[in-house]
Amino acid sequence: MNFENLPIVFQGLPRWDGPYASTSVTVAKKLSENHQVFYIDHPFTLKDKLGSKDSPQLMERTALWADDLYYQTPYPELPNFINVCPKPVLPINFLPKGFIYQKFCNYVNQQVWKQIDDVLDKYGVEEFIYVNSFDPVYSRIYTSKRVILNVYHCVDLISGEKYIAKHGVEAEKSACNKADFVICTSRPLKKKLYKFNENCYAVENAVDYEFFQKSLDAEVPEDLAMIPGKKLVYTGNIGLRLDYQLIKEAAENMPDYSFVFIGPINQREFRGQELKKLPNVHFLGQKAFEDIPAYIKGADVCLIPFRRTELTKHIYPLKINEYLAMGKPVITSDFTDLSEFGNVTYRYLGIRQFTSQIEKAIEEDSEVKIADRKVFAAKNTWDHRICNWEAIFKNALKNKEVLI
Secondary structure, rough: OHHHHHOOOEOOOOOOOOOOOHHHHHHHHOOOOOOOOOEEEOOHHHHHHHHHHOOOOHHHHHHHHOOOOOOOOOOOOOOOOEEOOOOEEEEOOOOOHHOOOOOOHHHHHHHHHHHHHHHHHHOOOOOEEEEEOOOOOOOOOOOEEEEEEEEEOOOOOOHHHHHHHHHHHHHHHHHHHHHHEEEEHHHHHHHHHOOOOOOEEEEEOOOOOHHHHHHHHHOOHHHEEEEEEEHHHOOOOOOOEOOOOHHHHHHHHHEEEEEEEEEEEEEOOOOOHHHHHOOOEEEEEEEOOOHHHHHHOOOOEEOEEEEOOHHOOOOHHHHHHHHHHHOOOOOOOOHHHHOOHOOOOOOOOOOHHHHHHHHHHHHOOOHHHOOOOOOHHHHHHHHHHHHHHHHHHHHHHHHHHOOO
């Protein structure tokens, strides 16, 4: 079976044009460099269509649906990345667990697969590899085509994501049980899901190293450059993971330092209202991913001030290698096992160590340390990770041929 010629249907929870960079979209894009990839958006619901009709994501898709189209090729440089955007489905997450939910879940999955099959027919696809990336509620496959491999991709602790946990926890168990193998983005996730599928692998997140290196000469954006003092920068989703109390105490104890947060605020999870009152704490809002390296360039230190919880224990943050690729000192809590980063990060336990590590990182920074960080990041690129993915695919296909 020739792996190189097999299309991949990649169903992800994040949409391709979501508000921040995602592992699912990044992996699908990288795979599309050598394969035809059909990236299936998590469907909008009819409730979304009525309540968020002015959102750019919905407006763009509504224009497609008006022409009875379900797909587009959003990246000119990646013609093999085909985005499939199903029409809105019935909202079902509010339903209690049980028979009625299962019936409606089957129904919406069938509706989505009718549209996926229509697109596959247009491209002449009769067989494919299926990957479900952290969208297990939509992992029920209804197609007449041949599914060569069924893969589940876990990028986070699903029980820690309040909205999708309701039905997602059980759906994930089912997705793992049905899968030929499971790929996880951290070793703790692999350990957790191994009991549902022994063919379980850890392939951690990575960095587009060349992309970040190209931005080393970029101009620091004005809204960051104008902030006074040493700049302590965090990039990413601003939600439950952050230790707001620690940040508040640090900002109050370090008035000459500026704490800068770049990314979308999750209003449902945000607990930093008190931070907005402090003169040396700045929220610059969501930025295009293309601009993030320039913001990191303007940082004196980069932060990962996560609380230590069951949720953070299971993650491998995208941002850590992005910070290192720009040569920046990284201050991180011990929220998970980061022992592999021991020589290129500064870890802390508690407020005193947090502030002292910031001061130490700035004081001892040097060209040698900057170079060491970049070298480390260069070993953790998406190209390396995709090689791991493809090796797992090939091994699974080889084993299937033996069984057949």
